[in-house]
Amino acid sequence: MDVNPRREVGAYDRARPAGRGRFAHIFAALDLGTNNCRLLVVRPTGTGFRVIDAFSRIVRLGEGLSATGRLSPAAMDRAIDALKVCAAKMRRRGVTRARCVATEACRKAVNCAEFLDRVADETGITLDIISSAEEARMALAGCATLLDHDHRRALVFDIGGGSTELLWVKLDGATPELIGWISLPCGVVTMAESWAGRADASWDGMVAEVAERLRPFESTYNIATEVAQGGVQMLGTSGTVTTVAGVLMDLPYYDRTWVDGSWMDFADIDRISARLAGASLAERTAHPCIGPNRADLVVPGCAILSAIQRAWPTGRLRVADRGVREGLLNGMMQAADDEARPPRQPFHWRTP
Numbered sequence: 001m002d003v004n005p006r007r008e009v010g011a012y013d014r015a016r017p018a019g020r021g022r023f024a025h026i027f028a029a030l031d032l033g034t035n036n037c038r039l040l041v042v043r044p045t046g047t048g049f050r051v052i053d054a055f056s057r058i059v060r061l062g063e064g065l066s067a068t069g070r071l072s073p074a075a076m077d078r079a080i081d082a083l084k085v086c087a088a089k090m091r092r093r094g095v096t097r098a099r100c101v102a103t104e105a106c107r108k109a110v111n112c113a114e115f116l117d118r119v120a121d122e123t124g125i126t127l128d129i130i131s132s133a134e135e136a137r138m139a140l141a142g143c144a145t146l147l148d149h150d151h152r153r154a155l156v157f158d159i160g161g162g163s164t165e166l167l168w169v170k171l172d173g174a175t176p177e178l179i180g181w182i183s184l185p186c187g188v189v190t191m192a193e194s195w196a197g198r199a200d201a202s203w204d205g206m207v208a209e210v211a212e213r214l215r216p217f218e219s220t221y222n223i224a225t226e227v228a229q230g231g232v233q234m235l236g237t238s239g240t241v242t243t244v245a246g247v248l249m250d251l252p253y254y255d256r257t258w259v260d261g262s263w264m265d266f267a268d269i270d271r272i273s274a275r276l277a278g279a280s281l282a283e284r285t286a287h288p289c290i291g292p293n294r295a296d297l298v299v300p301g302c303a304i305l306s307a308i309q310r311a312w313p314t315g316r317l318r319v320a321d322r323g324v325r326e327g328l329l330n331g332m333m334q335a336a337d338d339e340a341r342p343p344r345q346p347f348h349w350r351t352p
Contacts, residue, residue: 021340022333026052028090029328030083030100032127034062034161034189035297036239037082040325041093044333053089057082058293062105062162066190071109076118083123097336099328102127103135104162104187132183135324136165142326143237144176146261146318152231153179155223155312158323159238159304161189161297166214166308168221171233182217186210188240191300203277206300210307218311227312234312237320239294240301244272245319246289254289260321266309269317273302 022044030039038056042049059078061071090098106112106129116127130138139158147154147169154169154176164184170177186209195201218224226232245259248268276284277299284295309317 021337024340025096025332025336026094027329027332028093028095028098028100029325029332030086030098030125031324031328032059032061032079032083032100032102032106034065034103034105034163034187035060036161037061037079037086038325039086039089040329041089041095042329049329049333053093055082055086055089057085060161060189062108062187062189064193065105065109065162066193069109070111071105071115076115079115080119080122083119083125087123087125097332099332100125100127101130101135101138101324101328103130103324104132104160107132108162132163132165133181136167136181136183137178138327138331139165139237139323140167140169140176140178140327141330142323142328143235143320146235146320146322147171147176148233148318151233153223153226154233154235155227155308155314156235156237157308159236159240159301160187162187163190164210164304166217168217168223180217180221184210184213186213186304188297188301188304191304192297195300203299203303206303207307207310210304211311214307214311223312227314232312232314233318234308234314234316235318235320236305236308237323238301240298240305241317241319242321243289243294243298244269244276244302244305247276247287248272251289256321259319262319263316264319265316266313269305269309273306276302 026041026043027049028039028041035058036056037059039054040051041053042051059082061075061079063075064072106115106127109115112129119125119127140156143156149171151171154171156167156169158165164186165181167181168179170179191206195206242259245262245264246254248264249258251258281295284290284298285292290298
């Protein structure tokens with residue numbers, strides 16, 4: 001359990017639900033990224049889990065990181081404030097198993113150890129910095145139920161704040177098999193900061209930069225040939241993709257139940273991306289599915305998305321409002337089941 005034992009452990013023990021394996025626990029998964037802090041608290045059900053609490057806040061932990069190599073005091077304060085809310089929710093809900101992870105910003109920052117110490121002291125949460133490989137595996141595990149096994153392959157991507165992960169997945173078997181993956185050092189925050197104020201700043205320039213970074217992945221796996229032959233599903237999990245979906249649906253406010261699992265045609269994505277790129281900051285801020293915290297980030301995100309579309313023109317994209325947290329939860333629940341399973345008895349030959 002990734003919660004400091006000095007902080008009200010008894011509250012977790014008293015709330016332990018009845019049952020064995022996963023059904024003996026309340027689970028929590030927390031994902032602290034370069035841009036967002038997200039929490040899910042769930043109770044297992046017969047078919048998966050039911051969300052009993054959730055939290056999401058844009059904290060911009062990686063703000064200025066690409067220029068300084070350090071997490072700024074203001075960014076750390078914002079993240080810790082959000083983590084305090086998460087810790088309170090976990091205590092209140094009686095969480096007995098939790099995993100709290102941090103990704104690209106903490107992987108890159110030279111003062112990350114200082115930040116982790118502050119988090120532990122001020123919130124009681126122990127953050128586990130996961131590698132980009134594990135982040136990719138967790139994202140795939142969290143999105144697996146949205147993959148259509150009528151396709152031979154899937155291209156899954158996650159446009160984050162500090163990086164973008166792409167996964168090339170085989171769907172021939174009962175469970176998705178990761179063929180290969182890449183983590184690109186470009187996300188919505190890093191792209192927004194690197195292109196801000198540049199004399200040559202343009203939509204085409206951002207798309208071209210990302211396209212150049214995609215070429216090694218294409219060269220290794222020859223994905224475009226597979227796409228041309230058909231049978232490749234594209235699935236995107238990120239704030240960029242869900243935001244574009246919300247704008248396309250003209251939702252009066254963001255609603256996960258409408259967005260998660262939906263499909264978007266590339267022509268519609270291109271239309272919405274062009275509309276957002278041509279809008280003013282105030283116009284983007286006013287949209288209920290964007291708001292002030294995403295207004296300056298959605299255009300770089302759309303540029304990354306556009307480069308992916310152009311490299312691999314599958315024609316349509318499935319939207320996932322799920323990913324690393326769901327992957328973490330599935331892993332914890334499976335581990336709880338394994339622990340509760342009785343040990344296998346050795347087989348003994350009976351002497352005739």
